Amino acid sequence: MNPAAASPVFAVAHLSKSFGGLKVNHDVSIAMAPGERLALIGPNGAGKTTFVNLVTGRIRPSAGTVRLGDEDITRLGAVARVRRGLVRTFQVTRLFPDMTPEEHVVMAILQRQGRATRILARFHGAGAAADEAADILATLGLTEVARRKVVEIAYGQQRLLEIAIAMAQRPKVLLLDEPAAGVPSTDTPLIERALERLPASLAVLMIEHDMDLVFRFARRVTVLAAGELIFQGLPADVARDDRVREAYLGSYAHAGR
Amino acid sequence: MQTALSIALDAFAYGMALFIICIGLSLTMGLMRLVNLAHGAFAMIGGYIASYAARDLGLGYGYGFGIALAVAGTVLIAVPLERLLFRRIYDRSALSQVLMTIGITFCVIGITNYVFGPTLKTIPLPADLARPIDLGFRSIAGHRLFVIASGLAVAGGLWFLIERTGFGIKLRAAVENAPMSRALGVRTELIYAASFALAVALAAFGGAVGAEFLPIEPYYALRYMVTFLVVVSVGGAGSIPGALAACLLLGAIDVTGRYLMPDFGNFFFYLAVILVVCAFPRGLMGRAP
């Protein structure tokens, strides 16, 4: 049933988190193979944000493990996880307002190369890094605005920049936290095209509300409701699942049948 | 043993005087998110008015009248300042708030010195408070007992106001979510102005009754600015028990240090501050940010 079970690049097992008596995530297990495109969906309040925080190391789980490749990273902090190749984008863009897209991408490249905090070096005109940044920005159609301040570019372009930064980090596993949130529907094709160009070997976990995007992007869907995984399977099957219908539509789920 | 007891009583009274002044600042910082370094300036204005009323007016109304006038007068001075200056920085960065309120402090010091001169001002105590009072095991200056009682009354009254009254609920709501509170019909501007006035009134009251410990002179506002800020931050902004604990702890360390090792000055006070803040970065009883 689970194609990733053999040699997962990323796996969470029995992950739980309680705040006081409230179980926000309960016994969540997901495994991903390299190159996988998995979408995590769920109604508001299902515990998606907590799940992201648990996976990225912003909060500690009450129980369960997070593994990246062969390594147990449950006890590692957020920065250490990024360095091992678990990279995320943000639901609400987190960018440096006074810097340019080029500067963002160059900083990510320099960090990947272990040169991001050098003092005796120049940031601008850093040869190879600048060329690579230009390539990445071109792939995402951001060349035009590469040297404008982030505050001056459109929101859709800022979302693309989030993806550009993630690509520059060359992750093993990429967590996309609602990549289309807040983007006008006319611009969602831009995001979609960017996602299609992600490296084939990269495992991508997308958390998303926009079902059209989910169906086009994901090859496997998992549904989180009230803190528990209630469905894992093919996108085509998700709408037919009784528990999913109930989670989204409540007691009306059966009325329509 | 005798020394230890008198140190303890002195420290307790000093801590309570600090508390009366600082609790207003703790509320403005914790509930209104305003870093008001000019708080000490309001305490100083209160002290000056009390001193002026008790000494220079010569009406013989005495200590209580002087203090009442200090509180009323200081609030009267603070209200236009709130409308003109403070209201514009409620939602600005902490750095902007620090800078503007330091600016206000400097202005108050300069103007006070121009009007009243650089000398120390005393507030004469009535005979009842100047006398020592026998507690059975020790005698204590009546004034210190008065300060302790005032401090306890302020703590109890404030706790009741914030936790148990409609005003307290509205204040906490306005702090949590101003737009939502406005939508629910809470007049947040009025609530903010009222709590600001309350904080200023407490500062003035503390400045007047605490003048025995923190003498009134033009540099008062700057000299104790740091002490007040430190106390609030150690206690955790916005917490009444936290402020009380911080005042008693730091008051005890300060007074004991001065008794036992006078030539070290404030060394142990600041050492304690560094240790406490490092151990409790959000204050002894701070609310989570």
Next chain:
Amino acid sequence: MAQASAPMAAATPARDLGRDLAGLALILAAGLAGYWLFPDNLSFLTRLISVALLVLSLDLIVGYCGIASLGQAALYGAGAYAAGIACLNGVTEPFLLILIGAAAGAVTGLLMGTVMLRAHGLPQLVLSIAIVQLLHEAANKAAWLTGGSDGLAGMVPAPLFGLFEFDLWGRAAYLFGLGLLVAVFVALKLLVRSPFGMVCRGLKEDPLRVSALGISAFPVLLRMFVISGAVAGMGGALGAISTQVVGLDSVSFELSANALVMLVLGGLGNLYGALIGTVVFMAVEHVVAAIDPFHWMTLVGALLIAIVLFAPRGLSGTLDEAARILARRPRRAGP
């Protein structure tokens, strides 16, 4: 600065270099003009340079990393006392004294950063105050080392390059200080343009984004504290060499607060702002405080209120704004 009006031309290396050279020429010209115009006030001008180094060091912490500090004089005072004590104990070579000041400032910066970076926001600000006050009390108490409330006096540095005496007119001290300032300014310009400097700016704007890039904030900020300490320590050492006294006021809350006022007056996160703020503040203080120190306080207070209300980006930011508006109208092509 010009990014807004000409975004595509921003930050090209050649343009940066041209602007930097012009800025340096301007600093040198202003420094030398001071030398010729105010030959009787050179000791004041040297003190101004010494404080300018302090304000520059504060800009690294506040303006580039976004950490508010009201205790920067701890680093300045450490440098001043270290240089003063070394000089009284026979180390009189001026360059060596500056290096000793820098080292003392750097070590103090390391300690101060280690303590301050444990907290955030208001408690962090309070820690900065507590540290400078603690050092102040320690310097006062350790009279055998620091001279206590009398301070250190009677330092006689060796002649500069073995040729120019640090005499009563302070010509050697001033030119020495001006050279030091220019050297430090160049170094800091390179620093803020380095990858490290960019990460610091990032930490100021959004620490969460920086951690999502896989960069730990603590070691970066701690290094900035050490660098800032070295710069402030050099300022302190220069003050010790030129005035030949070191007093408790060099490690005080008042000096720290004044440095912050100067920085904000000039504009944060912009090395020129630190210089402009220092010059304007100290020049006006020199004139007004001589008349009545309390009038000076009132004036500074009013100035602070006005900056917060009307010019939150300081003098340099306001000048930028004015320059941008002026540049927009005639629509001239860039150089």
